[in-house]
Amino acid sequence: MKSYEVKIAKEKLLPEAGIVKAPSPNGEQESMITGCWRVLRPVIDHEKCTMCRSCWIFCPDQAIEVKGEEMAVKLKYCKGCGICANVCPVGAIERVPELDFEGGVVRLEKLF
Amino acid sequence: MGKVQEITVWASGVVQDKEARDVAQCLAAAAAKEGKFIQAFDNYVDLPDRVNVPVRKYARISDSEIEEKYLYENHNPEIVILVEPTLVKGVDVLQGMKGDGCLILNTGRSPEEILKFIPDKTPLKKIACVDAMKICPKAVIDFSGSEGAVEAAGVGVGIGAVLAGAAAKVSGCVTIDSLMSEVGNPEAAKRGFDEVTIKEL
Numbered sequence: 001m002k003s004y005e006v007k008i009a010k011e012k013l014l015p016e017a018g019i020v021k022a023p024s025p026n027g028e029q030e031s032m033i034t035g036c037w038r039v040l041r042p043v044i045d046h047e048k049c050t051m052c053r054s055c056w057i058f059c060p061d062q063a064i065e066v067k068g069e070e071m072a073v074k075l076k077y078c079k080g081c082g083i084c085a086n087v088c089p090v091g092a093i094e095r096v097p098e099l100d101f102e103g104g105v106v107r108l109e110k111l112f
Numbered sequence: 113m114g115k116v117q118e119i120t121v122w123a124s125g126v127v128q129d130k131e132a133r134d135v136a137q138c139l140a141a142a143a144a145k146e147g148k149f150i151q152a153f154d155n156y157v158d159l160p161d162r163v164n165v166p167v168r169k170y171a172r173i174s175d176s177e178i179e180e181k182y183l184y185e186n187h188n189p190e191i192v193i194l195v196e197p198t199l200v201k202g203v204d205v206l207q208g209m210k211g212d213g214c215l216i217l218n219t220g221r222s223p224e225e226i227l228k229f230i231p232d233k234t235p236l237k238k239i240a241c242v243d244a245m246k247i248c249p250k251a252v253i254d255f256s257g258s259e260g261a262v263e264a265a266g267v268g269v270g271i272g273a274v275l276a277g278a279a280a281k282v283s284g285c286v287t288i289d290s291l292m293s294e295v296g297n298p299e300a301a302k303r304g305f306d307e308v309t310i311k312e313l
């Protein structure tokens with residue numbers, strides 16, 4: 001039987017759930033840096049955290065990572081939506097105004 | 113063509129979209145009342161249907177007719193207003209400012225505290241903070257006015273009026289009397305005018 005398989009070059013396929021350019025080789029979506037949206041920064045209390053990874057699963061921007069023995073927030077992409085703080089079963093994530101921190105500046109020259 | 117004064121208002125998408133548009137519209141309407149030539153419009157390339165995405169609204173004021181009808185961005189803003197003060201950290205809001213500029217933020221923090229986040233202060237002449245949420249704790253969330261439709265909630269009834277009042281004081285682009293006659297909540301505009309903290313640089 002004749003095969004009707006459509007051959008599309010891999011780099012021409014859209015990334016899953018993505019409408020922006022394909023991820024860069026380092027696995028980040030550098031054409032959509034959402035860290036500049038953040039008004040409230042999620043701060044993880046590592047004493048309370050049980051490493052259940054709920055925040056890691058639910059973060060819509062994949063901005064939470066497991067770093068060694070701790071959970072960590074990638075500030076370049078965290079848009080401060082607060083979903084992680086809402087799903088954390090032990091209340092280990094607090095939302096703190098971004099302007100309270102001197103660091104973590106994601107100053108973009110151009111938005112998009 | 114005479115000098116065009118450019119005003120750029122930054123805000124978080126959806127939650128402050130309407131208030132930011134009101135700031136631009138009220139300032140432009142007040143200037144029109146004074147016989148100036150004006151333009152006021154939303155930024156075209158922003159994606160404003162996403163909550164918290166940075167969005168821009170523009171106003172232009174001039175003594176003579178504004179010729180650049182088809183220039184959709186303010187490239188050299190003289191007055192920059194942040195409805196969401198945190199954007200001072202996220203975006204280069206002073207980009208294109210040529211000097212003698214004003215930055216007005218909606219925050220209870222002091223201008224000194226905000227200056228820490230501005231690496232290059234040279235284009236700034238004044239920085240001002242006004243706690244609009246304290247003066248008028250209402251941020252109207254409404255999309256009815258976008259794309260030129262009718263404003264169902266009224267223009268300048270929430271924090272936008274306070275920020276427009278503050279901008280009038282800091283920059284002098286319009287008088288408070290003409291502004292008060294154009295906003296839905298003149299009292300809030302007057303309080304913004306009176307209570308803004310200004311620091312000259």
Ligand code: SF4
Nearest residue numbers: 059078079081082084
């Ligand atoms: S605030 Fe939102 S974007 Fe940031 S880490 Fe939490 S879930 Fe992710």
Ligand code: SF4
Nearest residue numbers: 049050052053055088
């Ligand atoms: S959801 Fe809470 S407890 Fe679970 S890994 Fe994240 S911070 Fe830790």
